[in-house]
Amino acid sequence: MASTPMILAEGLQKSFGSVTALAGIDVRVESGTVLAVLGRNGAGKTTFVRIVSTLLAPDSGIVRIAGVDAVRDAATVRSVIGLAGQFAAVDEMLTGRENLKLVGRLYGLNKQEARARADEVLERLGLTDAASRLVKTYSGGMRRRLDLGASLTGRPPVLLLDEPSTGLDPRSRAELWSLIEDLVGDGSTLLLTTQYLEEADRLADRVAVVERGKIIAEGTPHELKRRIGGDVLEVRPARPGDLERLARLLRGLGPGEPLADVRAQRVTLPAPERVPTLLAAARRIEEAEIPVADLGVRGPSLDDVFLTLTGTKPLRAVSEPEMRATA
Numbered sequence: 046m047a048s049t050p051m052i053l054a055e056g057l058q059k060s061f062g063s064v065t066a067l068a069g070i071d072v073r074v075e076s077g078t079v080l081a082v083l084g085r086n087g088a089g090k091t092t093f094v095r096i097v098s099t100l101l102a103p104d105s106g107i108v109r110i111a112g113v114d115a116v117r118d119a120a121t122v123r124s125v126i127g128l129a130g131q132f133a134a135v136d137e138m139l140t141g142r143e144n145l146k147l148v149g150r151l152y153g154l155n156k157q158e159a160r161a162r163a164d165e166v167l168e169r170l171g172l173t174d175a176a177s178r179l180v181k182t183y184s185g186g187m188r189r190r191l192d193l194g195a196s197l198t199g200r201p202p203v204l205l206l207d208e209p210s211t212g213l214d215p216r217s218r219a220e221l222w223s224l225i226e227d228l229v230g231d232g233s234t235l236l237l238t239t240q241y242l243e244e245a246d247r248l249a250d251r252v253a254v255v256e257r258g259k260i261i262a263e264g265t266p267h268e269l270k271r272r273i274g275g276d277v278l279e280v281r282p283a284r285p286g287d288l289e290r291l292a293r294l295l296r297g298l299g300p301g302e303p304l305a306d307v308r309a310q311r312v313t314l315p316a317p318e319r320v321p322t323l324l325a326a327a328r329r330i331e332e333a334e335i336p337v338a339d340l341g342v343r344g345p346s347l348d349d350v351f352l353t354l355t356g357t358k359p360l361r362a363v364s365e366p367e368m369r370a371t372a
């Protein structure tokens with residue numbers, strides 16, 4: 046018999062008026078594993094997390110956390126989950142330590158316990174030096190870490206993180222990723238949502254790709270990459286004006302058509318044979334005397350997967366500046 050999954054959702058549906066946010070979501074997260082729900086703005090990620098965390102009731106379908114029904118027994122479910130949202134929910138006018146002490150008190154710890162737990166969490170977050178400062182003086186990355194810390198205060202076995210790194214600069218994001226990896230190493234079960242392919246790839250055991258309230262693909266990052274059929278040749282021109290020329294030059298080298306991505310300034314081409322394709326490409330480029338900044342064969346990225354699955358433009362790359370939609 047299969048063990049009880051830590052998070053189980055079946056047939057989840059939710060509409061807001063005429064807007065269908067979730068159109069039937071099935072998810073199963075085993076204890077001690079990480080599921081990334083990957084999707085663009087408006088795909089339904091937050092709605093899903095709010096339902097799993099008992100903040101919102103589904104129109105239909107079931108959610109069970111460690112076997113407990115999230116609709117009928119919300120109080121029990123709340124006692125085993127920690128939630129950190131897309132927008133940090135900490136109080137600006139309190140210090141970092143005061144924020145965490147407050148959360149500890151909400152979990153029923155006494156004053157000394159709450160203080161000890163707050164200091165323990167602050168240490169883990171690397172915020173000990175800033176513990177006595179008002180949160181309004183914190184950077185975005187520090188706030189996000191503190192918010193994550195608040196979700197850890199009750200030592201929940203199940204963590205739900207809704208876009209934990211959206212809006213962070215690359216360095217803060219890398220720090221947050223290490224922190225999350227630490228937590229998962231301790232055996233927590235984690236469901237996180239993200240718009241970042243690299244985040245899913247790096248942190249998740251399994252990835253569910255969500256589009257318009259539906260899961261359009263599910264599997265390990267490796268499986269998803271395999272679905273688009275192997276390795277990819279990638280060339281970056283040294284001069285932006287050469288992009289289209291490069292794409293034309295590489296025609297006929299592989300089984301598929303070269304794809305010129307203007308925004309990323311690169312041409313990609315399926316290259317299942319790897320080395321022969323790479324050498325042939327190098328020869329053609331040299332003969333045509335087009336200066337290139339980079340040429341290589343790589344495994345497919347989740348970006349490629351998304352393009353294949355939806356036929357629309359890829360999600361933005363992780364290194365691009367954040368552009369938050371006004372919701």
Ligand SMILES: Nc1ncnc2c1ncn2[C@@H]1O[C@H](COP(=O)(O)OP(=O)(O)O)[C@@H](O)[C@H]1O
Nearest residue numbers: 061064065066085086087088089090091092093
């Ligand atoms: N409270 C709400 N009222 C009306 N529409 C909503 C509400 N919450 C979400 N939606 C809509 O549901 C869809 C999914 O939203 P959301 O779950 O926030 O997506 P994501 O988190 O992936 O960006 C969107 O079209 C959004 O506009």
Ligand SMILES: [Mg+2]
Nearest residue numbers: 090091092131
């Ligand atoms: Mg959201």
